[in-house]
Amino acid sequence: MSTLTEIGVHNPVEDFLRMERIPSIWCPGCGIGTTVNSFVHALIKTHTDMKKLVMVSGIGCSGRVGGYIGTDHFHTTHGRAIPFATGLSLANTELNVVVYSGDGDLVSIGGNHLIHAARRNVNLLVICVNNMIYAMTGGQAAATTPAASMSSTTPYGAFEPDINIPQLVDAAGAVYVARWTAFHVKQLETSMAEALKKKGFRFIEVVTPCPTLYQRRNNMGDGLAAMKDYKDRSKIRNGAGTHEVAMLPGEQIIVGKFVDRERQDYLTLMRSRLGANFQEWVDAPPQVEHEEGEGCGEC
Amino acid sequence: MATIADSIKTHTKLEHADQRAVLTGTHFMNGDAAACEGALAAGARFAAGYPITPSTEIVERFASRAPQVGGLFIQMEDELAASITLQGMVWAGQKSFTSTSGPGFSLMMEHIGYAAMTETPCVFFNVQRGGPSTGLPTLPAQGDMMQARFGSHGDYSLIALVPNSPQECFWLAVKAFNLAEQFRVPVMVMMDECVGHMTEKVVIPKAEEIEIFPRRAPSKPPGEFLAYGEIGEDLVPEMASAGEGYKIYVTGMTHDKRGYPLGNAEAQRILVGRQFEKLRRAEAELTLIDEDHMDDADVAVVSYGITSRVAERAIQLARAKGIKVGRMRLQGVWPFPEKRFREVAQRIKAFVAPELNMGQVVLEVERCAGGHCRTIALPHAGGTVHRPLDILAAIEKGAQA
Amino acid sequence: MNRGSVVVVTERCKGCGFCVEFCPTHVLKLSSAFNAKGYHPPHLVDGDKCSGCNLCGMYCPDFAIFGYREPQVRPVAPAPSQPGKEA
Numbered sequence: 001m002s003t004l005t006e007i008g009v010h011n012p013v014e015d016f017l018r019m020e021r022i023p024s025i026w027c028p029g030c031g032i033g034t035t036v037n038s039f040v041h042a043l044i045k046t047h048t049d050m051k052k053l054v055m056v057s058g059i060g061c062s063g064r065v066g067g068y069i070g071t072d073h074f075h076t077t078h079g080r081a082i083p084f085a086t087g088l089s090l091a092n093t094e095l096n097v098v099v100y101s102g103d104g105d106l107v108s109i110g111g112n113h114l115i116h117a118a119r120r121n122v123n124l125l126v127i128c129v130n131n132m133i134y135a136m137t138g139g140q141a142a143a144t145t146p147a148a149s150m151s152s153t154t155p156y157g158a159f160e161p162d163i164n165i166p167q168l169v170d171a172a173g174a175v176y177v178a179r180w181t182a183f184h185v186k187q188l189e190t191s192m193a194e195a196l197k198k199k200g201f202r203f204i205e206v207v208t209p210c211p212t213l214y215q216r217r218n219n220m221g222d223g224l225a226a227m228k229d230y231k232d233r234s235k236i237r238n239g240a241g242t243h244e245v246a247m248l249p250g251e252q253i254i255v256g257k258f259v260d261r262e263r264q265d266y267l268t269l270m271r272s273r274l275g276a277n278f279q280e281w282v283d284a285p286p287q288v289e290h291e292e293g294e295g296c297g298e299c
Numbered sequence: 300m301a302t303i304a305d306s307i308k309t310h311t312k313l314e315h316a317d318q319r320a321v322l323t324g325t326h327f328m329n330g331d332a333a334a335c336e337g338a339l340a341a342g343a344r345f346a347a348g349y350p351i352t353p354s355t356e357i358v359e360r361f362a363s364r365a366p367q368v369g370g371l372f373i374q375m376e377d378e379l380a381a382s383i384t385l386q387g388m389v390w391a392g393q394k395s396f397t398s399t400s401g402p403g404f405s406l407m408m409e410h411i412g413y414a415a416m417t418e419t420p421c422v423f424f425n426v427q428r429g430g431p432s433t434g435l436p437t438l439p440a441q442g443d444m445m446q447a448r449f450g451s452h453g454d455y456s457l458i459a460l461v462p463n464s465p466q467e468c469f470w471l472a473v474k475a476f477n478l479a480e481q482f483r484v485p486v487m488v489m490m491d492e493c494v495g496h497m498t499e500k501v502v503i504p505k506a507e508e509i510e511i512f513p514r515r516a517p518s519k520p521p522g523e524f525l526a527y528g529e530i531g532e533d534l535v536p537e538m539a540s541a542g543e544g545y546k547i548y549v550t551g552m553t554h555d556k557r558g559y560p561l562g563n564a565e566a567q568r569i570l571v572g573r574q575f576e577k578l579r580r581a582e583a584e585l586t587l588i589d590e591d592h593m594d595d596a597d598v599a600v601v602s603y604g605i606t607s608r609v610a611e612r613a614i615q616l617a618r619a620k621g622i623k624v625g626r627m628r629l630q631g632v633w634p635f636p637e638k639r640f641r642e643v644a645q646r647i648k649a650f651v652a653p654e655l656n657m658g659q660v661v662l663e664v665e666r667c668a669g670g671h672c673r674t675i676a677l678p679h680a681g682g683t684v685h686r687p688l689d690i691l692a693a694i695e696k697g698a699q700a
Numbered sequence: 701m702n703r704g705s706v707v708v709v710t711e712r713c714k715g716c717g718f719c720v721e722f723c724p725t726h727v728l729k730l731s732s733a734f735n736a737k738g739y740h741p742p743h744l745v746d747g748d749k750c751s752g753c754n755l756c757g758m759y760c761p762d763f764a765i766f767g768y769r770e771p772q773v774r775p776v777a778p779a780p781s782q783p784g785k786e787a
Contacts, residue, residue, distance in 0.1 A: 018546075026761060091393040
């Protein structure tokens with residue numbers, strides 16, 4: 001290796017990771033680590049200031065990504081990465097806040113926060129690694145588990161359909177919505193780079209293999225089989241209507257950038273509404289007496 | 300009451316409040332409004348919340364005041380969100396709080412545990428109403444006292460303060476933020492509907508008369524600093540915020556000095572042990588009891604919040620009858636001031652403990668009495684306050700013991 | 701003629717085979733040898749054809765392999781087949 005070091009050859013991704021924590025906890029054939037490569041290359045491409053980058057995650061396999069990236073990292077409670085990140089983003093506008101977590105965390109238990117964060121349009125990039133299952137707890141069905149799938153809690157197949165995440169966040173008002181699979185490493189990198197440069201609520205879904213806890217119970221082979229399946233079944237349709245991109249077993253996986261629009265983010269809107277008052281107040285806050293005793297406190 | 304702000308003894312250099320946010324003057328305001336002004340005086344510029352009676356006035360006022368001092372209030376989609384959004388604000392370098400009541404407090408429990416585990420300094424105002432469940436939304440109770448202490452899963456320790464007037468809402472709000480920063484724990488301000496909604500005179504002093512405990516800062520540069528490893532005699536770690544280059548790793552999992560998850564019994568013993576011990580060591584400082592006539596008392600009336608004001612009338616009536624009764628009004632309930640109660644139990648006949656619940660803090664009183672004196676509970680299901688005459692009867696009973 | 705090569709950190713490899721499958725020039729193969737954890741790490745079998753495109757590095761979930769262009773041999777080497785376009 002000394003010769004490689006001499007000629008300056010090393011994996012640039014390593015500079016962005018906490019290498020003392022590698023190897024990761026992820027199973028062989030898991031696609032989460034693959035998405036990390038795309039993310040790190042997007043950070044490189046966009047010259048992202050690592051000092052101001054903050055990774056926030058919830059609970060689950062994908063929730064561990066932030067902990068491998070060499071930057072401030074908050075591993076929060078299950079489903080609540082987005083509201084924590086909202087607090088960070090609002091209270092320090094210099095921070096570049098990225099939520100990197102899984103489908104169970106962001107869309108199932110945290111689904112309400114996902115909707116409202118998209119609506120609110122706080123400056124957040126949310127990367128949702130969708131492996132279609134609650135993997136860390138042993139393979140239970142999630143809101144993203146395809147209909148009829150076997151899981152440890154749906155031993156006769158799931159009786160409920162999965163949710164079309166891009167449609168959900170699009171309807172709620174996200175300014176950037178894309179979906180890729182772990183196979184699309186370069187497109188994912190490009191998408192992440194675009195999203196890193198944008199303000200407001202941005203969302204990228206990445207479909208990844210879970211050989212251990214999803215595919216095994218559904219006779220879908222290993223991680224590599226899933227990756228080949230993504231290659232075969234994926235169809236890039238940038239600009240596709242998000243109502244058309246639901247994933248159905250055996251059918252095309254529509255990937256691409258679906259939404260890229262402009263809408264004032266929360267703080268910009270707040271400041272423009274407060275207008276001239278805002279700076280005046282910051283310089284010299286009014287010392288007003290507040291009227292008291294109004295309202296009866298009914299619910 | 301200025302003594303409360305003065306009582307903080309620490310090596311950290313205290314600061315003065317920012318005068319731009321201090322509404323210096325004499326006001327006629329309710330407890331919720333006073334709590335909000337206390338938060339502002341203490342340095343809170345950001346808050347997250349969700350509407351719920353009878354606490355909403357705190358954040359309603361804050362929503363109006365915060366933008367004037369460079370902050371903001373954000374109304375979240377539920378209390379689960381509000382109680383963690385505020386912690387994001389804290390790690391962004393700000394002081395932050397939320398306010399809630401009964402059902403909302405229940406939803407916040409997981410994040411009180413998160414704040415305890417991650418040692419996030421933050422403040423929760425709980426304006427208590429009748430429960431369980433939706434209960435009595437507009438009427439008083441003190442039924443969340445045990446929940447405040449034990450509501451989140453696992454073992455942790457925290458601080459809970461209990462004001463009994465709008466004036467004290469102001470001061471204890473300031474103190475709550477100071478204690479949160481000093482000990483890096485979540486601090487509960489356990490108001491009740493009466494205290495929250497009663498309107499009284501509130502005197503807010505000049506900013507330079509309000510002492511503020513600033514955020515603990517890292518003493519080492521990035522690379523050398525351990526997020527949970529720079530611990531002094533008080534066992535409280537220094538704190539780096541996001542965006543300062545420290546690459547902090549914060550997790551609700553059991554963690555090591557770097558903050559990295561470490562799942563074993565030894566790591567758990569060290570971490571949870573230290574988190575308990577840091578408050579245990581500060582017992583004297585955290586013993587916040589407003590006492591009166593305790594020198595020769597035969598009976599001590601233990602109360603807090605609105606109940607203490609009803610109890611005061613009973614104490615007056617008992618003294619008029621010649622009964623040696625003293626007052627032990629709790630301004631801080633958690634950690635429970637065990638040592639003081641054990642001392643008192645040695646030389647009195649009885650504790651009388653009225654509270655607007657079916658018997659919560661009285662359990663602690665009885666435990667500390669340890670059989671040395673009687674403990675007379677005066678439970679009340681809430682919705683209104685005790686009758687002073689009922690408390691008087693209990694005092695008389697205790698004096699005979 | 702070498703245009704690029706790969707570095708394999710064998711002990712990090714979990715043997716998923718992503719790098720082998722998606723190598724655009726098909727120069728990788730899982731070896732028959734085991735690493736300490738019992739996985740078969742990849743190795744370069746047709747080194748001449750490696751373009752050093754690093755697509756293996758992009759796919760590797762365990763940061764166990766990466767490709768690099770050999771700067772001394774070919775300082776300016778516009779790769780004829782850009783990786784990742786075939787998806």
